Amino acid sequence: MPERLNGGDIVKRMSKAIVLESPNTFVKKEFEVPELRDDGIIMRVEMTSICASDKKLMAGTHSRSSFPKILGHEVVGFVEEIGPKAREAYGVDVGDRITIEPYVACTSCKYCLSGDYQAHVPFCNYGVGLTCDQWPYLLGGYAEYMYLVPGTKLYKINSDVPAESACLSSVVANGIRWVRTKGRAQFGDSLVIIGAGAQGLASVIAAKESGAYPITVVGIGKDSVKFRLARELGADYCINLEETDVKQEVKKITGGEMADIVIEASGFPSSIALALDVVKTCGRVVMCGLSGGKQIPVVTDRIVNDELVVYGGHGQAWDVEDACNLINSRKYPIEKMISHIFKLDDTVEGMNLFKAAPPECIRVGLVP
Secondary structure (H helix, E strand, O other): OOEEOOOOOEEOOEEEEEEEEEOOEEEEEEEEOOOOOOOOEEEEEEEEEEOHHHHHHHHOOOOOOOOOEOOOOEEEEEEEEEOHHHHHHHOOOOOOEEEEEEEEOOOOOHHHHHOOHHHOOOOOEOOOOOOOOOOOOOOOOOEOEEEEOOOEEEEEOOOOOOHHHHOOHHHHHHHHHHHHHHOOOOOOOOEEEEOOOHHHHHHHHHHHHOOOOOEEEEEOHHHHHHHHHHHHHOOOEEEEOOOOOHHHHHHHHOOOOOEEEEEEOOOOHHHHHHHHHOEEEEEEEEEOOOOOOOOOOOOHHHHHHOOOEEEEOOOOOOOHHHHHHHHHHOOOOHHHHEEEEEEHHHHHHHHHHHHHOOOOOOEEEEEO
């Protein structure tokens, strides 16, 4: 609530935010924290992770690009204020540590009612589909405070969990969705993950939890740091595609049968084609890497003749709760995915590092 000085004057709480005003243009601004409604929550941001989609949103090339916007949908924070209806609905209170799902569900459209709320139209999620030019303005994690609207899904985070782990709840949930929900991984399934970034690493965790074996991660020469973390998280093999014939190596690893499941998490055209080369007959391929709208030639005869099942993987509907249980367990050193941390004031510097993608950089965290 707004604070009062001794004289009785109301002092409005302000929130610093980094606003994407136009393509590649960040501006530091201050917003008045909106007056709390009965069904709302004001969250004090602890840490936000820069997602790969943020780079496309920054450049204006994302399918959901719009301006002005406060980016940031991978976030952890604390309940600062909560309305009575929200307290009853969510079972949380002031001071509780929470993480949120990016997507905001409604109570009427066919997608939200069927559980596919990541497909809600118009696209409604924090830091991506929601702009900051209308109430309640603070709808992204590149800020000191966020306003959480009705339809938000949130989960408690234990006090001993590193913020670097907690802010990646939706990333870990992506891995669960691709490996288990879409890929239907079971004990003993051989699994290949193409792409060694945070999404690929989250898929390693989900694969390990599912009992998949062997788990193979495919990347490039500069991924040595990511390969080390992949092994720590549970990968059995790592393949540098710049030095090794991936198809022959996967054949050797799987005893000649190729992989039961392939997760394509890089979006590179050559990797998308590779995914169809390393999956076994009647196997499953989950495409979750974005090519940026590029047309990619694919030999569909292989899909038809070998009865391959190809899934698209977008969003993490109904998978974040499982991800938070895993994060709270501290079973895996998920925090190691955040390799660099910057102050909110240094967002541009942090984004530039993430875009440059030096070998030691996996994900960048921002703290107010």
